[in-house]
Amino acid sequence: MFCPFCGAQLGGAPRFCPSCGQNVGFLTERSSTPSTSTSEGCGPTDEASEEDLIRDYFGKGHSYEVIHDFLETKHGMVMSLKTLKRRLKQLNLSRRASYTPLETVNAAIRSELNGSGQLLGYRAMWQTLQQKHSLTVRRDNVMQALRFLNPERVSLRHRRRFVRRSYCAAGPNQVWHVDGYDKLKPFGIAISGCIDGYSRRVMWLSSGSTNNDPAVIARYYLQCISNCGVVPARLRTDCGTENGDMAAIHCSLREDHTDEFAGPLSHMYGTSTANQRIESWWSFFRKQRTQFWMDLFSDLRDRHYFNGTHEHKCLVRYVFLGIFQKELDEHRELWNNHTIRPVRQSLCPSGKPETMYHLPHRFGGRDCGYQVELQELQEFKDLLPPINSLCGDDNLQAHFANLERQSQLTPPINWPAAVDNYIALKEMAGL
Template identity: 45%
Template sequence: MNISGDPNIAVAIREYFDSGHTYEVILDMLKCNHDISISMRTLKTHLKESGLYRRGNYSPLPEVRCAILSELRGPGQLFGYRTMWQVLKQKHKLRVKRDVVMRLLRQLNPQGIALRTRRRFTRRTYHSMGPNFIWHVDGYDKLKPFGLALSGCIDGFSRRLMWLVCGATNNNPAVIAHNYINCVKSLGVIPMRLRTDFGTENGTMAAIQCTLRHAHTDYYAGSSSHSYGSSTGNQRIESWWSYFRRGRYGSRDCGFAVEERELDVFPEEGLPVGLCGDPNIEEYLQQAVQQNTLQQPQDWESATELYLALKDIAGF
């Protein structure tokens, strides 16, 4: 197979490689996300022809130092060298050795190193200036064995659920970007900041967010409008269902108006067909709906009734 002949596949391989994934993981993602099966030898040959090497061709040290300093001005001050190394690769597109990152962190953040060594961590304080200041995006995988993948986004200030979508997959970048664009179209605004974990499914959405914010002049404009963090640290979306009090205390709407024509430039390609990740389960459910003249739900109440009806039909 001539990978170089397909620019989309070549770009995907470069993105996966730059994100630091192993060769085995790259092969697996090519098969799952692009339905492309190639051998390890073919992959290595393509990487070599494209000038992509794990060793050598490292980023200039001053550039790496500046990137680390920019991260240390925010939540990055709590990062260990492994997390910082991932951020440098995925967010700043820098190629650097982990031991170099470790040495730089010792120089630039000795206090943080000392706290981690003594395992005395500073409890982080969550701060949000108002609605649409930061959206948190994450996926829920517990129902994937049944072919149901959930993707959700929550506003960090009001804890308003921006979207909660159940579909065939939440690992396809096109699907996550589709959810983001639909939400932005319905609201007419984009958030000041967007936070996700390091999953490659968030890459397209992050790129769209940064593109839409590139012409703004605030502190978080452009590439600073998106930030990566561990899934466990993304507490606002992880615990959106928990109890909370509503109120706005001297806050302001931090969103930026966006017109639909600005969103039309992002083609929505690669969306999977179907609503369930397991085609057999989806076929069974569709037949059950048709044979029992059940109606498609229009709200959460009718969705609950349909779920209970299907459960009785299946005998669960």
């Protein structure tokens, strides 16, 4: 605590400054006396003395007329404006005299810049110095001090530039981001994906009849870990129930490790909007792949070949899912081997995801994953229920397969052939 008159440092809670002799007892009274505190933002309590009330209202920056009105209206203290000014003079309270030394002002500003005060502009900082630190200072001096002490923030505020948070990861397998993609669900196709936060490598991209079944998502996760041979340090998902089995398996695989995120801390639940790595990737995915399929299925619907019923969705999956998954695998391969350009705001490296994932030492990172035994993974696989048929309905799949054999339709190798097969099977099945 500093003397607002001479800038000398005050030890303990003195009544008078040992350097200049001014009365500084109000500094400790402001913080320790309950009668001068505010009650839920309603101002000083009625038990406060006249001197305390005047100090409090003056410290909040009210004008003389407003202070006079507060005292008369809220506290029943009737006095003339001239008397109020005389009281303020006796208490050494003046806005244009006895300015606090700049060293004291700079010290208070530095203390505020150590926390959330670094976000304040010079007007808000000036008010903070007046009300919180009881300093008398010119606003222009605060502006000049902030330009000197915090030039970077001042420049950003001057440009009105939004400061974005930067994603940071130590290396591949530190965080995997998992999410489902539902844009094709109205047509019967559900997609699940996972991306590594550091390298942006797509770990899996799978389609099926559902992405809401916990057993299905858990099998995607176990198959990916089996292929990679490592379990990530952390797993990030939204709060959907489909992630429950995967989260439990992940925490079980990490329970014997000794790092700070071992066990239950290795899985993170959060909102979908905060799962930024996979959510931002879905936008690229739609532009480069799924928009075509959305338009294709919408065209079938507009031509009255699709009405959204369970049978129509099963037929879409039976006919299209094979070539659609082939496209997903192709897109995953292309993405993992394309070059990500450097971004100024990002703390993660740039380059090919496949290279950044397998060779992190070339980019200043390290592999953060943990080795896992295949036998342990197999034990978890055996506990999961079997996945439904490709179609999602065993009876309808058998029916469509029988119709396909009777009509001697060949499996489609591209989307035009798949459309022809779909229309033919729809008419044969009487849908």
